[in-house]
Amino acid sequence: MSGVKPEDTARDGFDQIGKPVPRKEDARLLRGKGTYLDDIEVPGALHACFVRSPYAHARITGFDLDEAKAAPGVVAVVTGHEVNDWTNALKMAPPIEGLQPTEMTTLPVDKARFHGDPVACVVATDRYLAEDAAELVYVEYDLLDAVTSYDAALADGAPLVDETLPSNLVSHQKFEAGDIARRKAEAYRVVEAAFAMQRMTHLPIETRGCIALWDDGRAHLTMHIGSQAPHPMRSMLAGRLRLAEHQVTVASPDVGGAFGQKIIVYREEITVAALACRLKRPVRWREDRLENLSASLQARENAVKTLAAVARDGRILSLEAEITEDFGAYCFYPANYLARVIGMILTGPYRIQDYAFEVKIALTNKCGAGPMRAPMAITSLVMDGTLDAVARELDIDPAEVRRVNMVRPSDLPYVMPTGEKLEDVTPSECFERGLEEIGYAAFRDAQEADRDNGIYRGLGMCNVIESTTYGSAFYKAAGIPGSGHEAAWVKIEPSGAIRASAGLMGTGQSYETPYAQAVAEGLGVDPAQVDVVLGNTDISPYGMGARGSRGATAGGGTLFLAALDLKAKMLDIAAALLGLNSPSELELRGGQVLRHVGGAWSETGLGLGDIARTAYMDPLKLPEGMEPGLEMHRAWDPPQMTYSNSTHFCAVTLDAATGRVDIDRYLIVEDCGTVLNPLVVEGQQQGATVMGIGGVLFEHMVYDESGQNLCGTLADYMIPTACEAPEIEIVSQNTPNRRTPAGIKGMAEGGIMGAIGAVNNAVNDALRPFGVVAERQPLSPDYIRSLLRVTG
Amino acid sequence: MNRIAFTLTVNAMACEVVAEPRKLLSDVLREDLRLTGTHVGCEHGVCGACTVLVDGAPARACLIFAIQMQCREITTVEGLTPAEGLSPLQQALHEEHGLQCGYCTPGIITTFEAFLRENPKPTDDEIREVLSGNLCRCTGYANIVRAIRKAAQIMRKGTAA
Known part of the structure; x- marks a missing residue:
């Protein structure tokens, strides 16, 4: 790998990293000028409303959609019978010992498995009308016994939640290191303890939702959706919708909290996207609080x-x-x-x-x-x-x-x-x-x-x-599918304007400000000069998104590496412009090129703007063999x-x-x-x-x-x-x-x-x-x- | 669909609205008037994100039909924001890192613009008591309390000057 190595970047003192800089994003959020999902105006958008199972476990024996379809403003009423034909099921079958493979269609057609399971979707010209019509969807159910605890699920003869599995035990693994029996024999005592955490939910104050726009001319789907991980979400959406990844743009606006709830693509979102593609009209959905509490992760x-x-x-x-x-x-x-x-x-x-x-x-x-x-x-x-x-x-x-x-x-x-x-x-x-x-x-x-x-x-x-x-x-060591890498780019425009992006999307973690500091530190500029743009898969590089607590290390770290590499290129250009053989005496600080002579830093009269202009507009002045432009991309696997x-x-x-x-x-x-x-x-x-x-x-x-x-x-x-x-x-x-x-x-x-x-x-x-x-x-x-x- | 024309006074401006009588104030503000600073978090009056001022007093916009608000003065976060820069409360929230995702923030601003007008010198306990009507899942509240205390100080000085 070329470029600066992570282990070479620690320092005793930083200029920008570590400063308590108040947040860049506050200016819009405090003035009521943030753009959350539901703030995006889409003329002519249809509104989706889901019909959900009132039962925890019930065989679905029939749908009667006629009355709903005839209701004012209704454009479509669909169930899994249509949507599952348009979309691929989610197969969860990584090669992990002891893990049962499962498969989930976009909407269930045979049985509902929990209170809140989506079974039909109504699309109308207005949210109020969609909700009215959802009341007119009739679903016939045959009630089944429900299992509602771990112990009940594993009891003999328990009803099967997933009837394709031999039992409700969906995963079972063991690990042992050392010699437990021997240690127990040697022990003064064996102490037992028990701990249990209850079922909880993330409760972002902004619920989920999405807006799907299908461009029939370009055959392209734009999905506005609050997402912690826009690129993995795009991959999942494309796969489920039978589209190529380049046919899908995931664009995450400001997000009102997520805490892990907005990583995967849910069945509702696939249904809304599939409907937009079929109806060739924009469709939007806003989850209400009851749905968030009962049917979000x-x-x-x-x-x-x-x-x-x-x-x-x-x-x-x-x-x-x-x-x-x-x-x-x-x-x-x-x-x-x-x-x-x-x-x-x-x-x-x-x-x-x-x-x-x-x-x-x-x-x-x-x-x-x-x-x-x-x-x-x-x-x-x-x-x-x-x-x-x-x-x-x-x-x-x-x-x-x-x-x-x-x-x-x-x-x-x-x-x-x-x-x-x-x-x-x-x-x-x-x-x-x-x-x-x-x-x-x-x-x-x-x-x-x-x-x-x-x-x-x-x-x-x-x-x-x-x-x-x-x-x-x-x-790999844990036997869980996934990559831990992250990607970032830093670009300086011909005018000297600075932009940076990473694959993560913030949902309240304040990424824009510390990321600007990491980039500013790497480049030798002020954080206020750095525009950080996140969340749009057409702009951001493919990274694994915001999960765990990787925002600073993976996101900030990769941006810092990209900025350091870009600074190295800028200093090479500065050396050429100053007629020096090497940039070893040069440094960028506050956007100015400084030269270390006689034990002190002195100004050279060159600034970031001069270097940017040269890189784009006067490439003949660049060191021999150097490519024009000031763009740096890095990917890093922690x-x-x-x-x-x-x-x-x-x-x-x-x-x-x-x-x-x-x-x-x-x-x-x-x-x-x-x-x-x-x-x-x-x-x-x-x-x-x-x-x-x-x-x-x-x-x-x-x-x-x-x-x-x-x-x-x-x-x-x-x-x-x-x-x-x-x-x-x-x-x-x-x-x-x-x-x-x-x-x-x-x-x-x-x-x-x-x-x-x-x-x-x-x-x-x-x-x-x-x-x-x-x-x-x-x-x-x-x-x-x-x-x-x-x-x- | 029984849409009715009526007039609302929002942020000191008369606004013509044509909407169903059942349409919520929060939806009319956001969709018909494009004042999207008022956020909707629960639609049952608990979270406080949709708080606006009705004749100067905090109220949940998700529990009011817009048509009920004729002849009343509605103020939203947009109406409490100066043309340039930030209000003292907004500035204090910025300096004290009193917001993270920012979704609950407009409801907190409207609530405390009204509260600090009536209670210019609140104790932390009083601030927390009032703030308990606004749910925030990100901050843990400490920095919001600090910011409100700071804003109160600055606003008192401003009034004294």
Whole structure:
């Protein structure tokens, strides 16, 4: 590979990287001038409305569409009988041992598999009229028994969610390293612990939607759709619609949040696009909140049981984990995808070599599941919660149990039993700093005194190893299909105007500003000069999009590399213009070419504009053999995995009479490597942590036993409001990664992992005098009281 | 389809609208008047993204029929934005990184333009209490609270000067 190498780009001081630059995108968003999907005006567009199954599991025995077709404004009413002829089914059959192949047609025609399954689509001249007509679509159903839990799905004789499979066990894998039996025989004790996260949903405040425009002359589809990953989405859309990729443009406007919900192409979107192609008219669809809560991707609902063989001092000799997950009715992702990552990184920052895990995934009659911000969220809770269980059982201080097990600086690089390598991480440094900042010893003394007065405080700790940026090698090692590379370009126009793009699309992560800083750093200009354009597949290079926490490392890093290469070309041109043999004494700063002479930098009188003009308009002055123009494209596949790390501390007070949990203090010590923009990073840390707190305490996507979704409104599915979100103290102890551009590590999901662990561990610490342990979330007053009632 | 012509006063301008009586204020503002700064997040009055001012008081545009708003003064985020630059509240949200995806932001601006007029010196608890009517999934709220506190300070100075 030519060009600058990532490992050569770390530096002690940067000019633009690391500055708290307020965001470029704010100017439009604050003035109400952003362009979200529904703000795009398309004259003559038709409106789609979906008819959905009111039942969790039912055979479809007939459709009566006549009345709907005759309703005012209606242009078309279709079911899977038409749409499935126009489109390809989604085959999910990667060659993974233990994973059952599945296939999903665009709309179901034989049976509905969950409450909210789309079974028909009405297209009318107006959204109100489309909704009116949808009420007139009659679907005949024969009810089937529904399976609505992991256990029910795997019970003998359970109804099959997918009748092409031998059972509802859609994925089953095992892993073992070391000698578990021997470690257990040597152990002082074997400690059991159990953890479970409830079903949740992403809840972007802007729901999904799309606008499909078919250009019949050029045979080209333009799909306006909020997307985290426009290029993979274009590939999926083209494949499903039987078009070549060059016949499809995916254009993502501003997006009002996604959190993992806007990566894949859904059945509704394929239906809308297929209708636009058939009707040869623009068709748009806006999901309403009920649809978002019942039929957009959901997440979590996984459980982990651990068996830890321990020595007398709390050292873990071996660890076994049984990971189970309720994946819902359809596989929009390979079913092993999320749980497998949990298994791969579960041991986190702790020294464990004898390790085994088993992953079992079941299909149920609920909405399909997929990745939600921190899909591996449960890992830190499981690991630190297991250590808390060890501390309780052996009556050792929980901080001490963490200490004796933690990877020490001298252990690095540390290869985890799954082959994952930890390097350039600082778990013990962050943990010790956190103990100091929180005043650990003083807290324990006060806690003891308060208990005597009937006040139950708890302190929870959680050490997080956050897998931020997945390289292709990780996917291969984990047995998950996918590439981890990212692509970027930087262009300087003849006037000196600068544009840059990457394959990722932001959905609130503030990419435009830190990306401008990365490019500005690489080029030696001001970030305000850099226009960052994202989200349109005709403009952006093919990259894997925004997933995991790869935005800074993969996106910012690749842009930085492209900018550095472009600067090298500019300095070659500058040297030629200045009559120098080499650019070694030259540097670009603030858009000006400086020359290092006599121990100081002096101006040469040449600027970026002169170089750009020469590159495009006067190429005869370029060094011999150099191509005209100033455009640089880079693609970069990050290392197998890039890790950030952090320690979360949460202090709570538990009201034993009501089960209410109040957060008294929340502290994070974090090492997320070189930071592009500290304002943006702090915003991500705050936001992720509050989302994690919402998951521990409030959020719960509830289905009843018959499979009815009971969370159809935002009054039922409760996310934290400003009154529940605590103030969060953040201490940064950043150290660079040696293998990534500029030493970036990335972050944005660790806040969720840490909160889920720290809050849960804090509540269990508060519950300690009662001798009960919370083993599932959310930690609602109801659940806490049910635990306390047992104790009398 | 029973479309009716009526007049709305939006951002101090009289606007002629022809719409069905059942059409929501949020839809008329966005589709008929192209004031797309008012966002729709839930259509059942919980999320607060569609908040506009009706005669100066915050109201959910998704819970009101546009036709009910004849003879009332509607103000949207566009009406609270100066011709050049940003209002003190918008500027504070920018400086304190009080928005990420920005979808909930116009509803927060309308709510707090009205609130700060009535309560120029709010405590953080009062800010959080009012802000609890606007759901934000990105920020965790701390920076929004900080920005509102800062805006209040700047607006108090502005009034005093």
